[in-house]
Amino acid sequence: MLRYAPFAAVILCAGANARAAQFDAVTTAIEAGTFKQITSVVVARHGKVVYEHYFDQAGAEGLRNTRSVTKTVAGMLVGLAVERNMLRLDSPVLPHFPELRPLAAADPRKDKITVEDFLTMSSLLECDDDNQLSRGNEERMYLVEDWSRFAADLPIRGFPEWQPRPESSPYGRAWSYCTAGVALLGPLLERVTGQSVQEFAAANLFAPLGIDKVKWQLQPKGTAMTGGGLQLRSVDLMKQGQLYLDGGRRDGKQVISTTWVSRSIAPHAHARDDYNYGYLWWLQTLKADGGDVPAYSMAGSGGNKVFVLPAQDAVVVITTTNFQVRGAHPLSDKLLTTLILPALARP
Known part of the structure; x- marks a missing residue:
């Protein structure tokens, strides 16, 4: 050895x-x-x-x-769930979390945000870690307990004239770096797989690669943090x-x-x-x-x-x-x- x-x-x-x-x-x-x-x-x-x-x-x-190398690992886990027909790339995310729906009428565009939108950092949520003023900046998320609700409650992003809209952006997606969206993929994986993120990752990704020493960072509500750590x-x-x-x-x-x-x-x-x-x-x-x-x-x-x-x-x-x-x-x-x-x- x-x-x-x-x-x-x-x-x-x-x-x-x-x-x-x-x-x-x-x-x-x-x-x-x-x-x-x-x-x-x-x-x-x-x-x-x-x-x-x-x-x-x-x-x-x-x-x-x-840190955010974790995000790519989260993408691998999403891929494994997609391959097992537990999830689809075009699956809307927020309908999996009925308890997160706000009391007031939600913007129906939120219910159309898909798994692929979060995988490509191109959801319509106002979420930009590169902008300290952004409502969705990750540093604001870390101040609250429920990170899933934090993401669900974000408003729809605006596109002033000087910023390209999704349809006029390369590949048809307006990109902004959003940790909150990737953090929501962890709870989503738990909903669709019936396992914790740690269990699903260990059985389907880490074990086949011979990886047996892992430490996940946890969200305050207990789910593994798929956005970093x-x-x-x-x-x-x-x-x-x-x-x-x-x-x-x-x-x-x-x-x-x-x-x-x-x-x-x-x-x-x-x-x-x-x-x-x-x-x-x-x-x-x-x-x-x-x-x-x-x-x-x-x-x-x-x-x-x-x-x-x-x-x-x-x-x-x-x-x-x-x-x-x-x-x-x-x-x-x-x-x-x-x-x-x-x-x-x-x-």
């Missing part, structure tokens, strides 16, 4: 020393503080780990709170990226359908700057010395990233505690493009 040591690079395949040397520049730069507080980097290529290094005391067994080992984050790179297969078994994987990483909305958005996946084209690098990723506050790189047949996990660092996401992108990708390109 392999034993992991903090601050040690652990390579899990033949030719370890030669491949480890390719990543010396990565280790040196991170230890020098060039990328602030990086806690771990795991790189897998052709399904094998070629670099695994920990830069904190937690080491390989440490559970990493990668799930803690996993770095290698287990890598396994989820690898699952999608392999078309939903793990050890010869189809864990998630190829159809769901393809739909999840297809663009459904235009998000920030050069990003498109799939089903809770970020889609981007990275700029590197070797040219454009298509990628899709799981991403959380502080520049926590799980990059899936189809052209390189690689998965790269970068975990950090750069939560208060301005430009944390570009910093992680820079680590990937300037050091990790060149290391992968070496023979």
Whole structure:
């Protein structure tokens, strides 16, 4: 059985020393503080780990709170429920929660908000974590007990003349980053599966991937928080990226359908700057010395990233505690493009 040591690079395949040397520049730069507080980097290529290094005391067994990386995991769970005919992408969400209907007449447009609207961050709810004035900003949600009611009570979003309406937006969806909508997917999963989020995830996603060490953050009402806070080992984050790179297969078994994987990483909305958005996946084209690098990723506050790189047949996990660092996401992108990708390109 392999034993992991903090601050040690652990390579899990033949030719370890030669491949480890390719990543010396990565280790040196991170230890020098060039990328602030990086806690771990795991790189897998052709399904094998070629670099695994920990830069904190937690080491390989440490559970990493990668914040909104959780959202992509929630999308996987929704996909598993859809495949089992427990849920449909076009299923309206709020009718599953009759107890949340306000006393006054609700706006009928709310009852038409679907699972896919929340998966693509494009519901009509006035919910924008990037806007401190937004009624649906996640920081306001954390002040109340019932996060499901918080989402259900949000007003319909307005579209002043200077903002594109959904029908005139790329892919026909007006995007805004909304944690509250994804948080509602947890209670929805519990309603349609008859299990807790933890039970459903353990049986249908984590067990097939060999993931046995998990810590969920809970909402005040007790449901697992599907919008953030799930803690996993770095290698287990890598396994989820690898699952999608392999078309939903793990050890010869189809864990998630190829159809769901393809739909999840297809663009459904235009998000920030050069990003498109799939089903809770970020889609981007990275700029590197070797040219454009298509990628899709799981991403959380502080520049926590799980990059899936189809052209390189690689998965790269970068975990950090750069939560208060301005430009944390570009910093992680820079680590990937300037050091990790060149290391992968070496023979």
